[in-house]
Structures are given as C-alpha cells and as structure tokens.
Amino acid sequence: MNEEVIVTTYVVIDDGLKAFGKHSHVLAQMSDAEVVLVAIVAALYFQNHHERALCVLVAMGYIRRGLSVSRFNRRLHQLADWLPGVLMILGELFSHGQVFVMDSMPVPVCKRARAGRCRKVRGAQYCGYCAAKKEKFFGWRLHMVCTPNGLPVAFDLLPAALHDLTPIHELTVELPCGACVYADKGYNCLPDEDTILQETGVRLIPIRRNNMQPHAWVDDFDLRLYRRRIETIYSQLESMGLERLHARTNSGFEIKLHASLLALAFTNLN
Numbered sequence: 001m002n003e004e005v006i007v008t009t010y011v012v013i014d015d016g017l018k019a020f021g022k023h024s025h026v027l028a029q030m031s032d033a034e035v036v037l038v039a040i041v042a043a044l045y046f047q048n049h050h051e052r053a054l055c056v057l058v059a060m061g062y063i064r065r066g067l068s069v070s071r072f073n074r075r076l077h078q079l080a081d082w083l084p085g086v087l088m089i090l091g092e093l094f095s096h097g098q099v100f101v102m103d104s105m106p107v108p109v110c111k112r113a114r115a116g117r118c119r120k121v122r123g124a125q126y127c128g129y130c131a132a133k134k135e136k137f138f139g140w141r142l143h144m145v146c147t148p149n150g151l152p153v154a155f156d157l158l159p160a161a162l163h164d165l166t167p168i169h170e171l172t173v174e175l176p177c178g179a180c181v182y183a184d185k186g187y188n189c190l191p192d193e194d195t196i197l198q199e200t201g202v203r204l205i206p207i208r209r210n211n212m213q214p215h216a217w218v219d220d221f222d223l224r225l226y227r228r229r230i231e232t233i234y235s236q237l238e239s240m241g242l243e244r245l246h247a248r249t250n251s252g253f254e255i256k257l258h259a260s261l262l263a264l265a266f267t268n269l270n
Helices: 003-019 032-045 050-059 069-078 080-094 112-117 168-172 190-200 217-239 250-269
Strands: 099-110 127-130 135-146 152-159 180-183 203-206
Touching: 003 032, 003 080, 003 250, 032 050, 032 069, 032 080, 032 250, 050 069, 069 080, 069 250, 080 152, 080 250, 099 112, 099 127, 099 217, 112 135, 135 168, 135 217, 152 168, 152 250, 168 190, 180 217, 190 203, 203 217, 217 250
Parallel strands: 099 180, 180 203
Antiparallel strands: 099 135, 127 135, 135 152
C-alpha cells in the first residue's frame, strides 16, 4: 500500500468533514475520518472488502483502535450522506481546466439471470446493454466527467436502460465556459450540443458516427488523444471491483460507489 496516498486521503477527508461541521465524538474509538479512510482503502486495495481493510490498517498502525465489523458498518452508514459532499468539494476544486473527458460504465447489482429475485432494484429500466463488452447487465450505469488526469469532476448514477444523453446537461452545467468535453459515440446529438454551447459555453465533442459529418482534424486529433485516458480511468474503477459490488442494501451499494470514486481521486491526485 502507498503510505503517501493513505496519509493524504486521511488529511483531506478529515478537513472535508470538518468543513461541513462534522466532528467526531470525543469518546469514539475511531474518528469519522478513520472510518471513511477504511472504506476508501477497501475500495483501492481490497475491492471494497471493508473487513480486510480494517484489519490491515489496524495491524499496520494507521489506526490505533479498531471496531467490530458490525459496529464499523453502523458508523459508516451514519456517514453515508457526507461522502457525496466530500466528492462535491473535490469536484469544485478539479473543475477549473479547459479539457474534460466523459463516458459511462455499467454498475450491475446482480447477475442478469437473478434480476427477477433482486430486492434492491426492480423493473425493465434497470436492464441495460454494454456495447463495449457486447453483453447485457442489470443495475445502474455510472456517468462521469473527469479531468485528463483522472480526477472526477461530476457524476450521476442512473438506471441502466436510460440513454447516455439523459444526464448530459446536469454533468456539464458547472464546467467553466470555453471548456471542451470529449466523449464517445453514445453522446452524439447535435441539438444537445448546440444547447449546451449556448447555455454554458461548453463544447461537447463526441466521436462521430460513420454516417455523420466528421469533426475538424484538430478535434479528431484531440479526441484520439484524450479518449485513451478515459479508458484507463474506467480500468482503475474495474480493478476496484465496481462491476462486482456486493451490498445488501441500496445505501451500502452507494457507499461503496462513493468510496471508489474518492479512491480514484486520491490515487490520481498524487
């Protein structure tokens, strides 16, 4: 494990929680920042297995006193609403460049064959298709905007059947005027591109389909350059087990998702 990443993660999380007015109880065996740290380290090194991460961090001396697994889970669920807030703060810090990349990835909740017995989500809107892997899945689809360095700026988790263009306006509204967002073929829609450009000054530049008028050669060059980076980012999330998350409740599922995004941010920050 990278000691620098762990220390940086703890410091930023501790400062972020304090910025929101969240302070640990003086009698708590583990501080709130330590609880969140375990969840992030679990995502980064143990594919979101909290018990393993807790045992290793205690054994290596990063945490002085551990908690039982059940007590740790209760503490972590109490902090569930604070994780998106920390991600929002980091997104505001990272969203000052002029180049961003956008894509979506499947986040299944169970095997497609078990969809009829799934209790977390139900309905046809959660039945999606991953064109890159040419396979169907059941669950959610993560839409994300990142910097070229792999720092998440904005994200949205939507039912898998919804089109990639569904959250496009919400994901680009906070980006700086004049920025360029490079995306894949799923984001092709000339009316949406014109609307986003008029309302926010942001240029959405997706890979054109064969039956569409191509971009200028400069945009095509930048597309090839930056599209490689988004594939690397999603490979990092796959290595964290984002496509194999095990959680009994929707809140637990979201906690592991947010922890994975925080792990991605702190990994690419260093």
